[in-house]
Amino acid sequence: MTLREDSAFTSASAVRVGVLALQGDFREHARVLASLGAGVALVRRPEDLERIDGLVIPGGESSVMDKLAREFGLFEPLRQGIAEGMPVFGTCAGLIMLADRILDGIVGQQTLGGLDITVRRNAFGSQNQSFETDLQIPALGNEPVHAAFIRGPVVESVCERVTPLATLEDGRVVAVEQGALIATSFHPELTGEHRFHEYFLAKVRAGMSRTVRTGVAGTLERAAQDPPV
């Protein structure tokens, strides 16, 4: 509790971001976030969520992350955090985890949701169809984004509350934003592309200043409601 109170007084740059560390390339995300000056906490258990200002869901196997998140009591606290406006950035498997609807999931696969989109898992086919390409993403500036698609998903449909950030040349949507959530089909954490993480950290800082305005008590109450391990 003391630590949470402290965070309300720290400078806006001293954000603390969790990286979901059940499986996948979470260390690559942690490295990028740390290089941008953020505090980083690996998240494997519900109590790891208590002191974070935002969350990254990395690339990996979405069906495995889903299974472990449910089994180890992370699923509901994560859903709750997303519903309450916690900023989350998901890449590849993270995009799938954040989608309200999923196509081609494994039997019984669930998602945390939050993005009002339908996503198709493994939309390009086998590894032979994995590729790198340059994308124009106006939200991140004129310099194109070099993107690596690795057995990646694609956003098949979006509702009007969702802003598509990037499309392939054939028009398929591969990056989206909705409120405090952003997600990509590709892996900025693997290509030395830091602008998505910077964009996300700006959201996290904006969320922190809101927390300060509305008082820390609400945040403390929410943390206390997280089910025990």
Add this chain to the structure above:
Amino acid sequence: MYVRVVSPLLMSAGSTSRSTIALMTNASVSGEFGSTRVKRGLAEMLKGGVIMDVVTPEQARIAEDAGAVAVMALERVPADIRAQGGVARMSNPDLIEAIIAEVSIPVMAKARIGHFVEAQVLQALDVDYIDESEVLSPADYVNHIDKWGFTVPFVCGATNLGEALRRINEGAAMIRSKGEAGTGDVSEATKHIRKITGEINALKSMTKDELYVAAKELQAPYDLVAEIAETGKLPVVLFTAGGVATPADAAMMMQLGADGVFVGSGIFKSGDPAKRAAAIVKATTFYDDPSIIADASRGLGEAMVGINVGDLPAPHRLAERGW
């Protein structure tokens, strides 16, 4: 005027121009296919996970449901290859295709060491990773496959850092320590992962003049040796394999520095494969939490019986294949 559409599958191995336009369902995308980054990148996505040997589509389904990050499609698990003897080769394409059709997680398959045509066939079958594996009988006792020419990535076994670097120099996009497959005895896996991480640690403290000698002694390219001395890790993902049979085995490999584990015979040669598979997945994620490993280890039924590596006569030690 339409651009000619070429599937990367149709590109010949060794093609210098990898930039192409691929045939996609309903759409097409231009980009660079089969790049080093996407090959190594798939292994990055498998980290913290368990890759399971399966010999039927039914086993592949059990593995996917239990939380495998990928499956290795085989005709026989290493324990049976060992028991039945004879020449072990690439699996029947029908079996590999049936397993690919059954699951949505990545499917790997094994080619014999040096058998570049088996590798071409596996790429044409659209497997997601090729394991150039000592578990099969080598096809070439001098050369490994030139792996740079393929779109599909390769994982190769290694018993020490020099061997790992020679495979990376040939184009391997992922390394697994070899262990001794089909034994259920984790001691060789321990030996090999300790050897590789120990040799990496030794490089980190060396001066530049010492690195030249280290490269000579490791029989590995100087540039790779210097890179590892600088970064303190392999440029590709390092899994461990060969003898992992319990959740505690998997967690030990992770604590010793592996990025993930392959489990071969250990799952489907045990009493309750589905339960053991799920338990090994949990222990791999929570490798540093003994209470979760303890819970995962309860009620799993019989582990595979196994063979002590010390009882294996030298010609039957698979880890000695490859160099």
